[in-house]
Amino acid sequence: MKDNHPVDEEPAIEKPPFFKSWKGMYWLVLGNLAFMILLFYAITKYYE
Amino acid sequence: MRPLDWIVLLGTISFIVIYGIWKTRGSKDIEGYLKGDNSMKWWTIGLSIMATQASAITFLSTPGQAYEDGMRFVQFYFGLPIAMVIISITVIPIFYKLNVYTAYEFLENRFDLKTRSLAAVLFLIQRGLAAGITIYAPSIILSTVLGWSLTITNLVMGVVVIIYTMSGGTKAVSVTQKQQMAVMMGGMIIAGIMVVSYLPENVGFTDAVNVAGSLGKMNVVDFSFDWDDRYNFWSGITGGLFLALSYFGTDQSQVARYLGGKSIGESRLGLLFNGLLKIPMQFLILFIGVMVFVFYQFNQPPVFFNEGTKTKVYATQHADELRTLEANYSSIFEEKQQAMQGLVSALKADDAAAIATAEAQVENLNTAGKEVREDVKALITKAVPNAETKDTDYVFISFVMKYLPAGLVGLLLAVIFSAAMSSVASELNALASTTVVDIYKRSVNQSGSPAHYVTASKLFTVGWGIIAILFATFASMLDNLIQAVNIIGSIFYGTILGIFLVAFYFKKIKGNAVFFAAILAELVVLYCFYFTDIAFLWFNVIGCVAVILFGFILQNMIGKKEKELIQV
Numbered sequence: 221m222k223d224n225h226p227v228d229e230e231p232a233i234e235k236p237p238f239f240k241s242w243k244g245m246y247w248l249v250l251g252n253l254a255f256m257i258l259l260f261y262a263i264t265k266y267y268e
Numbered sequence: 269m270r271p272l273d274w275i276v277l278l279g280t281i282s283f284i285v286i287y288g289i290w291k292t293r294g295s296k297d298i299e300g301y302l303k304g305d306n307s308m309k310w311w312t313i314g315l316s317i318m319a320t321q322a323s324a325i326t327f328l329s330t331p332g333q334a335y336e337d338g339m340r341f342v343q344f345y346f347g348l349p350i351a352m353v354i355i356s357i358t359v360i361p362i363f364y365k366l367n368v369y370t371a372y373e374f375l376e377n378r379f380d381l382k383t384r385s386l387a388a389v390l391f392l393i394q395r396g397l398a399a400g401i402t403i404y405a406p407s408i409i410l411s412t413v414l415g416w417s418l419t420i421t422n423l424v425m426g427v428v429v430i431i432y433t434m435s436g437g438t439k440a441v442s443v444t445q446k447q448q449m450a451v452m453m454g455g456m457i458i459a460g461i462m463v464v465s466y467l468p469e470n471v472g473f474t475d476a477v478n479v480a481g482s483l484g485k486m487n488v489v490d491f492s493f494d495w496d497d498r499y500n501f502w503s504g505i506t507g508g509l510f511l512a513l514s515y516f517g518t519d520q521s522q523v524a525r526y527l528g529g530k531s532i533g534e535s536r537l538g539l540l541f542n543g544l545l546k547i548p549m550q551f552l553i554l555f556i557g558v559m560v561f562v563f564y565q566f567n568q569p570p571v572f573f574n575e576g577t578k579t580k581v582y583a584t585q586h587a588d589e590l591r592t593l594e595a596n597y598s599s600i601f602e603e604k605q606q607a608m609q610g611l612v613s614a615l616k617a618d619d620a621a622a623i624a625t626a627e628a629q630v631e632n633l634n635t636a637g638k639e640v641r642e643d644v645k646a647l648i649t650k651a652v653p654n655a656e657t658k659d660t661d662y663v664f665i666s667f668v669m670k671y672l673p674a675g676l677v678g679l680l681l682a683v684i685f686s687a688a689m690s691s692v693a694s695e696l697n698a699l700a701s702t703t704v705v706d707i708y709k710r711s712v713n714q715s716g717s718p719a720h721y722v723t724a725s726k727l728f729t730v731g732w733g734i735i736a737i738l739f740a741t742f743a744s745m746l747d748n749l750i751q752a753v754n755i756i757g758s759i760f761y762g763t764i765l766g767i768f769l770v771a772f773y774f775k776k777i778k779g780n781a782v783f784f785a786a787i788l789a790e791l792v793v794l795y796c797f798y799f800t801d802i803a804f805l806w807f808n809v810i811g812c813v814a815v816i817l818f819g820f821i822l823q824n825m826i827g828k829k830e831k832e833l834i835q836v
Contacts, residue, residue, distance in 0.1 A: 233361070234533040242536065246353045249543040253349040256547050257501075260342070260488035267481025 269677065276678030280451055281685055285432050288444035292436030298718045301437035301725055302369050302701045308528045312442050313538025316525045316694075317516070318546065319445035322452060324406035324688035326553065332573075332660035334557025335564075338485040340499045342554055344754075344805070345547050347509025348516075352543030355517045356536040358772055363523070364532050369705045371523040371768070378771040379779035381710070386786055387767050388706035391520060392699060394760040396732065399695040400739025401756070406688040407740060409665050410681070412576045422740045425688060430733035433693045434726045438528050438701075441693045448686035455683035456553060462672055463559040468566050471612055476562045478615045479608075482627050483565070483634070485558045488551075498803045507805030510812055511754070514761030516542075518768050521698035560667050565608050565630070571597040572644050573662035577655045586651040593647065597640045604633040692736065700728035755804045759797055762811020763790045769812060770819050777819040781826055785818035 236245045269277075299305060308316075333341050368374055372391070376384035407421040416424075432440050464473050471479070480486050490500040516522045516539065529535035571594050572578050581590050607629040614622035645657040668680045704725045709716070716724070763786050770777050770785075777785075793811040796802050802810075 234531060236533065236537065242356070245536075245540055246356070249349050249353055249540050252544055253346070253547070256551075257346065257489065260339075260551075261491075263486055264488045264490075267478075267486040 270674040272674040273678030273681070276675050277681050277685070280679070280682035281428070281689075284444050284447045284451070284686065284689075285428060287447065288432045288440045289435050291443045292440040298369075298721045298725070300439065301722050302524070302705070303438060303528050305439070306528060307439075307530055308442055308534065308538075309530060310534045310537035310541060312446055313526050313529050313535060314541030314545075315449045316442040316445040317522060317538060317542045318549070319449045319452070319687075319690035320521055320525060320694040321515075321542075321546070321691075322449075322549070322687055323402045323691035324409075324684045325402065327452065327456065327684055327687050328405060328409060328661050328665060330550070330553045331557030331560055331664035332662070334485070334554040335561045335663045336660050337499075339488040339551070339554050339558060340490060342488060342547065342551050343490070343499050343501055343504035344508050345512075345550050346501065346504035347506065348512040348546050349543035350505075350509050351512035351516055352539045354513060356539050359517045359768075360526065360532055360535050360539070362772070363527060364535075369527070370520050370702050371518050372520070372702065372706045375767065375771060376710075379782055383767060383779050383783045383786070384706060385711065386783060387518070387764050388702050390760050390764055390786075390790070391518075391702060394756055395519065395521060395695055395699055396735055397739060397756050399692055399699065399732065399736035402688060402691045402695060403736055404740035405661075406684045409662070409684065412574070412662075419741050422737050425685075426692070426733055426737035426740070429689050429692045429696065430730055433696045433733075434729045437722075437725065438524055438697055441690075441697050442525065442528060444693065445690045448690040451679075451686045452683050453549070455679050456556060458676060459668065459672070459680055460552070460556040460559060462676065463556060463563050463667070466563055466567075466671060471562075471566065475612055475615060476559060479562050479565060479611060480558045482611060482615065482623065483561075483630065485561055498805065503803060503805045507758075507803075507808055510765060510808035511758060511761055511805060514765035514768075514808060514812075515757065518761070518764045519698070520702045521694040524698050524701060525694065557664065560664060563667070566605065568598060568601050570666065571641060572648070573659040573666045574656070575662075575666070577648055577652065577659075580655065581648055581651045584651040586647055589647055590644065590651075593640055593644050597637060597644075600633055600637050600640065604630060604637070607633060696729050696732050696736070699732040700725050703728045703732070755797075758804045758807040759793055760790070760811075762793060762808040762813075763815055765808065766812040766815025766819075770816055774816065774819065777823045778826070781823035782815065782819050785815050785822055788818045789814035 233242075236242055239245050239248075330341065362374065363371070366374055366377060370388070372384045372388040375387050403422055403425050407418055407425055410416065410425075411418045411421040432444060436443070464476060467476055477486070491502075492500060493502050494500060526535035526538055529538060570578070578590070581587065607626060611623070611626035611630055614626045648655050648657050665680075665684075668677060672680060704721055708724055708728070709721060713720075766789055767782055767786050770782050789811050792814045793807050796807060796810055797804075
């Protein structure tokens with residue numbers, strides 16, 4: 221079993237698909253959340 | 269159950285189990301057994317994460333919750349996508365850098381052994397209890413449906429999961445979860461289509477949604493703030509965020525899913541995949557529950573959804589009283605059918621005055637129906653004192669058993685089985701790896717060979733499986749199963765999350781301070797649970813904030829004392 225002490229070098233992080241950086245992916249997830257909340261709010265108001 | 273249902277059920281479950289064992293044969297070293305050789309692609313990780321969270325309780329309880337309470341439970345998941353982003357940015361790189369097997373290994377690196385052990389033990393307590401409920405939930409349903417004893421059903425459920433989890437470790441769990449997820453989503457979508465197809469000819473899909481909205485079931489978002497309200501926007505976005513951060517960032521049953529990733533990028537994508545799809549998935553399951561509600565506006569629902577309990581009452585001297593109440597319920601329903609047709613016509617004509625009149629009529633009759641149901645529950649308590657009177661967990665399965673055609677009943681039971689198996693497998697795998705890595709290997713036997721630790725992991729998988737089966741056998745029906753699991757989680761998660769947040773963001777707080785802060789915080793949460801009415805989602809926030817706050821205070825006190833000692 222491997223030890224749990226830190227490895228010296230930072231692990232390499234590849235680029236995400238479709239976006240130039242991971243920020244784009246994060247904004248996609250958060251934007252999707254905002255869109256769903258707005259959609260759900262519209263549904264709630266429509267049937268209120 | 270008809271023969272075709274048995275063929276579909278047994279065929280689906282057998283295929284998944286045999287495929288899982290075959291696909292992961294030969295996992296001999298600890299790296300392969302506990303981390304799946306770091307070979308998992310993002311879609312396997314994403315589906316595995318979703319399958320771990322979606323237990324049988326999700327498919328039994330959630331539609332019933334929507335039947336009773338509408339769509340608002342979806343707000344519980346609003347914090348989840350934010351948590352996925354935070355974990356992707358902060359937690360994953362650190363875990364990869366330290367090359368850990370469990371989340372708790374990191375805590376020794378940052379603090380000390382006792383803090384690591386405390387977090388591991390808190391996890392083992394709450395996850396051990398939750399694993400029991402995860403087995404118990406489908407077992408009560410299946411024992412009712414198949415006429416088996418609860419103990420035998422628990423045993424069958426538990427033993428099947430133990431076999432393939434013990435055999436293939438983490439990889440077997442993730443590989444089988446892909447198939448299980450396909451069965452779950454396929455089965456639920458078919459069930460949703462069937463519910464809508466069973467509506468009267470003059471009631472289309474749009475009419476059904478309009479009826480649901482008219483009767484207050486399309487209440488998805490509520491921005492009003494209330495500490496005691498379990499599900500509103502604020503509790504979902506804050507309490508839900510803290511719960512999701514704890515669950516996905518510190519609960520080994522989830523951490524193990526993405527630690528098995530091929531790279532940081534694959535693990536991140538797996539988590540973000542969950543962040544994108546979890547809310548739509550929960551919305552779909554709740555929406556199916558709402559459609560079942562609409563279905564029962566046009567078709568006579570049972571006065572009590574748990575037929576097993578009703579049969580028990582019929583065997584007592586109170587049988588005639590129940591018969592009378594059922595007759596009352598039927599006559600209210602007959603009256604309501606006319607009102608429902610009036611409501612549908614008014615909605616189609618978009619006649620506001622007619623809609624208001626019909627809505628009021630239906631609401632009055634629904635209230636009358638609810639009163640009869642309350643009388644039935646009171647009668648059940650009188651006739652069978654130990655019987656559970658909450659029947660929302662039976663709403664969806666009752667519909668499936670009564671109305672779906674041969675083959676689909678088997679498929680939907682396979683959905684429930686798959687969901688239970690996927691969650692229990694992750695839980696047993698995580699319980700075993702935490703016990704071996706954080707307790708046994710660290711504090712009991714440090715000099716074993718890799719093969720010895722694989723054997724130990726297998727034995728602990730069996731051990732935790734037996735404990736979960738025993739707990740499932742002795743658990744009595746809790747208020748609402750999905751809530752019971754979340755309440756147990758919330759009691760411990762806040763404290764565990766607090767320890768991890770201090771580890772990540774508050775570098776000045778050291779091991780001794782955070783250890784005692786965590787114990788104090790857990791006591792505060794337990795006080796809130798036993799002596800206040802605070803909604804359980806807030807326990808996550810309270811526990812977490814308490815650890816940070818006590819940590820600061822204790823660190824200051826310890827720091828001052830150390831300075832005094834240096835001066836002396």
